[in-house]
Amino acid sequence: MVIGVTMINVLPGYEKAAYREMKNIEGIKDVYHVFGEYDFVIIIDVEDLNDLNDVVDRIRQSETVKATRTIVGAEL
Template identity: 55%
Template sequence: MVIGVTMVNVSPGKEKDVYVVIKGMKNVRDIYHVFGEFDFVVIIQAESLSELNRTVDDIRSVDGVTKTQTVVGAEI
């Protein structure tokens, strides 16, 4: 099991649309709207690093997403 935390920036006015799309994605456990450098924090839970990477790629392809930054951890 691999856990990823992806911070996401979106274009102004696209927050609601991006939230709805990401919330419905496979492997997305939680999404939080935050204030500061990023607009959203997305918690991803996947079976493998490659599956997590595919989910991050899917997030990056969402219309309105301008930047992502991901940190990865594994359960011990």
């Protein structure tokens, strides 16, 4: 199991649309709207790194997303 934490920035005014879109992507466990450098923190829970890359790629393909940063963790 691989856990990814992805922070994203979205286009101004598109926060609600981005939230709805992220909630519908398979593999995304939680979406948190935050204040500060990033607009959202997304928790991704998938089987392996290939699946994590696929989910992050789907996030990046969104027209509402400007930038992402992902931290990867794995259960021991």
